Amino acid sequence: MRITKNEIKLVRSLSQKKNRQAEQKFVLEGWRALKEVLNSSSKVDIVGVLSRYLDDPDYQGILSQLEERGAAIRELGEKELDSLADTVHAQGVIAVVQQKSNSLAPELLKKASVIVVADSVSDPGNLGSIIRSSDWFNVDALLLGKGCVDLYNDKVIRSTVGSIFHLPIIECVELPSALLMLKDLGFSVIALSGDGKQSYDEKPMSGKLAIILGSEAHGVAGEIRALADEVVRIPKYGKAESLNVGVACGIVLSRIRSLQEKKKGA
Amino acid sequence: MRITKNEIKLVRSLSQKKNRQAEQKFVLEGWRALKEVLNSSSKVDIVGVLSRYLDDPDYQGILSQLEERGAAIRELGEKELDSLADTVHAQGVIAVVQQKSNSLAPELLKKASVIVVADSVSDPGNLGSIIRSSDWFNVDALLLGKGCVDLYNDKVIRSTVGSIFHLPIIECVELPSALLMLKDLGFSVIALSGDGKQSYDEKPMSGKLAIILGSEAHGVAGEIRALADEVVRIPKYGKAESLNVGVACGIVLSRIRSLQEKKKGA
Numbered sequence: 001m002r003i004t005k006n007e008i009k010l011v012r013s014l015s016q017k018k019n020r021q022a023e024q025k026f027v028l029e030g031w032r033a034l035k036e037v038l039n040s041s042s043k044v045d046i047v048g049v050l051s052r053y054l055d056d057p058d059y060q061g062i063l064s065q066l067e068e069r070g071a072a073i074r075e076l077g078e079k080e081l082d083s084l085a086d087t088v089h090a091q092g093v094i095a096v097v098q099q100k101s102n103s104l105a106p107e108l109l110k111k112a113s114v115i116v117v118a119d120s121v122s123d124p125g126n127l128g129s130i131i132r133s134s135d136w137f138n139v140d141a142l143l144l145g146k147g148c149v150d151l152y153n154d155k156v157i158r159s160t161v162g163s164i165f166h167l168p169i170i171e172c173v174e175l176p177s178a179l180l181m182l183k184d185l186g187f188s189v190i191a192l193s194g195d196g197k198q199s200y201d202e203k204p205m206s207g208k209l210a211i212i213l214g215s216e217a218h219g220v221a222g223e224i225r226a227l228a229d230e231v232v233r234i235p236k237y238g239k240a241e242s243l244n245v246g247v248a249c250g251i252v253l254s255r256i257r258s259l260q261e262k263k264k265g266a
Numbered sequence: 267m268r269i270t271k272n273e274i275k276l277v278r279s280l281s282q283k284k285n286r287q288a289e290q291k292f293v294l295e296g297w298r299a300l301k302e303v304l305n306s307s308s309k310v311d312i313v314g315v316l317s318r319y320l321d322d323p324d325y326q327g328i329l330s331q332l333e334e335r336g337a338a339i340r341e342l343g344e345k346e347l348d349s350l351a352d353t354v355h356a357q358g359v360i361a362v363v364q365q366k367s368n369s370l371a372p373e374l375l376k377k378a379s380v381i382v383v384a385d386s387v388s389d390p391g392n393l394g395s396i397i398r399s400s401d402w403f404n405v406d407a408l409l410l411g412k413g414c415v416d417l418y419n420d421k422v423i424r425s426t427v428g429s430i431f432h433l434p435i436i437e438c439v440e441l442p443s444a445l446l447m448l449k450d451l452g453f454s455v456i457a458l459s460g461d462g463k464q465s466y467d468e469k470p471m472s473g474k475l476a477i478i479l480g481s482e483a484h485g486v487a488g489e490i491r492a493l494a495d496e497v498v499r500i501p502k503y504g505k506a507e508s509l510n511v512g513v514a515c516g517i518v519l520s521r522i523r524s525l526q527e528k529k530k531g532a
Binding site (some may be wrong): 132136137161163167234237238242249254255258 | 298305391395398399400401402403404405425427428429432433467500501502503504505506507508509510512513514515516517520521523524527
């Protein structure tokens, strides 16, 4: 069936945060990301696809799986797709997916050993890269403070390359109370900052850890920083003013996993 | 003096790669980046600035230093600036800067101990983040293969946050011959890839090192990989398909510096 005017209207409306929040839906682009949805419990409402893929046996498998799970498969023209998505990234397919609201359940935190906390990360590419690294290094949960960019922003979704479906991400978290809860549960709360006293590679980084990342422009907010057990830095050797927050996140997570492996091996 | 029509035309033309290459110039935005130019040997031709900054003592120092170094200071209206630059990032000032062509001089390589080599990194934000991390960890030179995004692309410049002025970056490098040259000079050439045999944190990472980063979509090209002494991976613990190339670069550079510090301390 061809995509309807109302469906096109819906997809278009989801480029705005207020509509995404009202509908509790977002737009996903590309086959790679769609395959990842199938490995998750997320619900897909509509899949819009160029006709040439409908007849392609390589793609029929994914499409019939999506249909079985309740998605409406719709045919799209090139021009329609162009008007709805970034064509390079969409690769001939877009989908409307239901947001999965994760709440800050104490059970989730109790089972966790490494948690990443983002305080006011405003760049979509940076949040996407934090999600991807958190997935790669198997972080148990990602908490996003209220100042973070919307998780379902198209650029965030694009840059996570499907990782958004792989770990619990909790949005709009009241960080001060969440950090107190984590401390009660035995987590060491560590804030990352260029002016931290101790270097990240001098810290033992063991036990239950919550790593706080700050905003690109202002770092970790004072009231959040005050709740940290320690403020740790990645030492600078050159002249750059700062490290990208997504890169800093990856460096610290890689170090945590590397130390754990060495402990296991020892 | 007010900015002239021809100057506006020049700035506008520099949004295109072919014009940047013909003029050997590029556009820089924001005060922070302009301060970094003053710490470098790069030449600034024109500075376009909103009138309110011209009379602000906080900015007069930078402007007069730029003028002393030969820059023409021009007054701009809000609308003119809007039409020329991303206003959020420009913060009231843009400049036309001369490209500094760095050639692959053997003297540069002989003095170097850590070199980053980017093979076909196509995303501007990723190249920017690689430049920033290379600066932070004090890499001696960055070599860009022919498949990389243009170094003077506005998004690259923006995401380097001034680091482009801090280290030698050589563009359009014929990578196979450059890698052979590095090997002759005693460098260990290490390619980063998800399917590398050895984990980066099991490698000693000492001596002279050249680290090769691959393209976002296809990794390190076969002919380049064949020239590497070793292919090294960052182990995966979760389900992400890959790590962001800028993050991977930061992780490996942080490890190299961390090991060197420990050696010094021992």
